[in-house]
Amino acid sequence: MSTLPKDNTGKVTVTSLLKHKEAGEKFSMLTAYDASFAAVADQAGVDIVLVGDSLGMVVQGHDSTVPVKVDDILYHTRCVSTVCRRAMVMADMPFMSFRDVPLALENATRFMQDGGAQAVKLEGGGHVLPVVEALAKYGIPVCAHLGLQPQYVNKLGGYRVQGRDKATAKRMLHEARTMQDSGADMLLLECVPVELANEITQSLIIPTIGIGAGAGCDAQVLVLYDLLGISFGKIPKFARNFLAEAGSIQAAIEAYVKAVKAGDFPAAEHTFN
Numbered sequence: 096m097s098t099l100p101k102d103n104t105g106k107v108t109v110t111s112l113l114k115h116k117e118a119g120e121k122f123s124m125l126t127a128y129d130a131s132f133a134a135v136a137d138q139a140g141v142d143i144v145l146v147g148d149s150l151g152m153v154v155q156g157h158d159s160t161v162p163v164k165v166d167d168i169l170y171h172t173r174c175v176s177t178v179c180r181r182a183m184v185m186a187d188m189p190f191m192s193f194r195d196v197p198l199a200l201e202n203a204t205r206f207m208q209d210g211g212a213q214a215v216k217l218e219g220g221g222h223v224l225p226v227v228e229a230l231a232k233y234g235i236p237v238c239a240h241l242g243l244q245p246q247y248v249n250k251l252g253g254y255r256v257q258g259r260d261k262a263t264a265k266r267m268l269h270e271a272r273t274m275q276d277s278g279a280d281m282l283l284l285e286c287v288p289v290e291l292a293n294e295i296t297q298s299l300i301i302p303t304i305g306i307g308a309g310a311g312c313d314a315q316v317l318v319l320y321d322l323l324g325i326s327f328g329k330i331p332k333f334a335r336n337f338l339a340e341a342g343s344i345q346a347a348i349e350a351y352v353k354a355v356k357a358g359d360f361p362a363a364e365h366t367f368n
């Protein structure tokens with residue numbers, strides 16, 4: 096595949112995503128970790144390409160995202176940003192890479208300057224608010240991440256739906272609002288009951304991006320390998336194999352983008368109550 100020219104004209108931005116929310120138009124995010132898949136995703140109309148720390152599992156073969164290092168995300172972000180002409184490139188801040196404000200600023204700066212990212216994502220609740228605020232203050236678009244936070248797997252003892260009990264749901268709604276107030280530009284909700292995800296989405300100005308959080312979110316995200324049906328181990332309830340009914344990888348990603356825009360994905364079978 097030939098290298099695509101770098102051209103920022105027409106690039107997806109936090110402002111254009113906000114306009115989508117205001118207009119009630121859904122948008123899509125997909126993970127990619129290398130240039131070839133990122134270029135296909137970009138050409139298929141994916142709005143945000145996430146260089147997720149899920150690479151620790153799907154690329155590196157670990158059983159969690161905890162072993163992923165800053166240098167891993169940096170390397171893969173560079174691979175992806177080199178070819179994304181339209182899609183926003185978002186770098187996932189790995190385990191312990193944002194444990195205090197100076198470290199978070201340093202690592203996010205590397206992802207933006209050396210990796211070519213236009214935004215970063217970070218997991219965590221109230222305790223990461225000072226980090227979100229500092230990043231926003233210095234001009235770094237932030238996607239907060241609530242609900243299931245895979246970097247906490249060793250504390251959680253597994254991957255489970257979050258926010259089913261009233262106290263946790265109330266806390267999550269409060270955290271979502273304070274993330275927005277602290278300067279977050281987007282909020283990812285992972286494995287959250289549909290009703291709670293809808294309430295959070297409706298109470299925020301910034302867009303929500305769901306994975307296992309229902310079609311009421313403003314956008315959806317999938318791990319590329321789940322979309323292609325090549326995940327090993329247990330297939331998550333929220334995943335759908337779009338390749339099964341498509342003739343090519345590009346057609347599968349296009350079908351995903353179309354289904355998200357139309358509100359046809361996720362269906363009830365991909366969600367939690």
Ligand code: KIV
Nearest residue numbers: 126147148149187316
């Ligand atoms: O790392 C990742 O791929 C993620 C997804 C769950 C969206 O954070």
